[in-house]
Amino acid sequence: METGRLETFADGVFAIAITLLVLGIGVPKPGEPLGPALVAQLPTFFAYVVSFLTIGIMWVNHHQLFTLIGRSNTTFAFINVVFLMFVAFMPYPTLVLAARLSDPAAGDTVLATVLYGANMTAIAVMFNVIWLYASSRGGHLMKKEIDEEIRRAGARGYQYAPLGYLLVTLIALVSPLLSLALYLAYAVYWVLPVSGPISGTRP
């Protein structure tokens, strides 16, 4: 089975999930003064930016990962569906977090950030599952030209990502906003042009 339609489907889910994020930003009511309302929404905008860039970078990574994968099968398609289930879920924890951050009296910002980070961690775990399945049995879904060294380097790269997300999630116990900023930094870090075998494919 070719990977073409799987990539199209994944691109669709990524594109929709990333574009639905904007629906979560409540429009200030006509009666409400716009200036103060926009200022109060600043944490919401921040959450929008972090989620958008994170999903965007996850898309870049998925994209690059698939430049190494040449074949698909039913199980692999299903693994990707589970992966996309967490990607498509992103608007929910983003909204929950934004609602808590916009209203200091709302409370539970720590729990909201943990929920947000838990979903991110799940996505990072699923990246591992995708990679491990595709590269298993001698890389049965990989393009022929990928050698053993790249397979191992890839596995190492993906292995550490869930740990990173987990750590950033734990920082939420101290400061939710710092945790959110670190998610952003973490995402941008993967985009830096670093050397190495499949440098661009880390989640």
Next chain:
Amino acid sequence: METGRLETFADGVFAIAITLLVLGIGVPKPGEPLGPALVAQLPTFFAYVVSFLTIGIMWVNHHQLFTLIGRSNTTFAFINVVFLMFVAFMPYPTLVLAARLSDPAAGDTVLATVLYGANMTAIAVMFNVIWLYASSRGGHLMKKEIDEEIRRAGARGYQYAPLGYLLVTLIALVSPLLSLALYLAYAVYWVLPVSGPISGTRP
């Protein structure tokens, strides 16, 4: 007529319907304690997972079915539009069911599950129609290399799916949650790597 643009359109509808599911999960209000609110939403999350995986697996099946189909025409495109009408409708019964399951005092959980199952059954029926039309007149829309035996095996496979969904729907009369769990099990079952001619194409 090539099937390329029909597949792109179907992929789009599948991807959007599956991603819109998250919009149905209500965000707990800032004043509300987050922990208990999330616990109360557990049935909603469960319905999200069942619907997401089911639509995802239906997409995998549609995807695989089209690896056997080489041509399209206006009638076939229309049949697929009707099929997609039920796929795109999925968020509605999912929300209705989730709303009833989240609030034990709401009542009518049986009717909500029957509505949910009726839509699933309709999708399974439409899978039959797609298959029967494409394989009719000596398989006039199939790729040349498909032989008579596969056509018959495919017909048998699709034939039983609506019956399966109907039975699981009837179980809702006893226990809506069990019915929901069986939909999930049923969906996952089709993903198992089973042998046979077009094993992966069963709905």
Next chain:
Amino acid sequence: METGRLETFADGVFAIAITLLVLGIGVPKPGEPLGPALVAQLPTFFAYVVSFLTIGIMWVNHHQLFTLIGRSNTTFAFINVVFLMFVAFMPYPTLVLAARLSDPAAGDTVLATVLYGANMTAIAVMFNVIWLYASSRGGHLMKKEIDEEIRRAGARGYQYAPLGYLLVTLIALVSPLLSLALYLAYAVYWVLPVSGPISGTRP
């Protein structure tokens, strides 16, 4: 300029507009008895079916029209954007109409149906504009193999569609539900396998 990306973009807008229709169906509140609520929503379901099948058939027509078109340019892309603006607008008149039909005491069902029909008519007009522009200057955007006779037959076919939609819209002054049923009949009529040069491309 190739038409590939224009078709992908159009497919995307069609797929999203058609899938967003479901968001307009209000979920009965948990307290509300589900049975009577679903019955009261029957006109909404009917409007959903009519709009879904109509947009779906418009997509089929757009799809087939583009099998005749081989090139694009900036003006042609812009014409298609205007066409898509009316397609993407469809959920709004559908919701307005459904809201009026679901509540007999709401009134203004005639105006709501006229609004609905006006948008349909605008889409039919834009189909003409697309065809006329592509086939103008000796068919400068058409694939070479299209001959003069087909171009004229196409023009005739598209010419009558806005008139048809306009007439069905006027029937709303007598009976909105009959008008809605005729939109459905009209849409299905175009799908019938009729003979003729570009039979499948009529809007």
Next chain:
Amino acid sequence: METGRLETFADGVFAIAITLLVLGIGVPKPGEPLGPALVAQLPTFFAYVVSFLTIGIMWVNHHQLFTLIGRSNTTFAFINVVFLMFVAFMPYPTLVLAARLSDPAAGDTVLATVLYGANMTAIAVMFNVIWLYASSRGGHLMKKEIDEEIRRAGARGYQYAPLGYLLVTLIALVSPLLSLALYLAYAVYWVLPVSGPISGTRP
């Protein structure tokens, strides 16, 4: 890295953002007389048209720009994600502006128009960044056949667009509706068949 999947992803985000605009048009309640409600919504319809056509033309420009670009890399993909973040954000300032224009007593129409224009300006700036990055280092991402003259002409064209959007935004201080009309005129202007090297690629 090929640009194919980047274009598919961008097309998806453009198509979704443009189609989500309709969700912002509130459906008049069943009790409300429909005629006066539609008249009151005229500014909302106007904002819908301006945003739809503007996003549509931005898509045309992005589309044409990519006919010149032959390669991609991680940084370039990330730049496009940031660009798409502002495109996907468009429904928000459109809704804020429409809400203020529909209710004369709402106030803050100037601030709402400035917010709207600021996002447009940001998109024009990002078009520059995309062009500058792709054409930097001797046009390292451009197709080989692009010569130095076209690269310079392109840079000049993109350079002036943010300035234009900024000026139109400032006109909002005098008249928000005039500003909105000028955005529309500005968008349509780029679609006119003008001569020049990459005439169609200006934002």
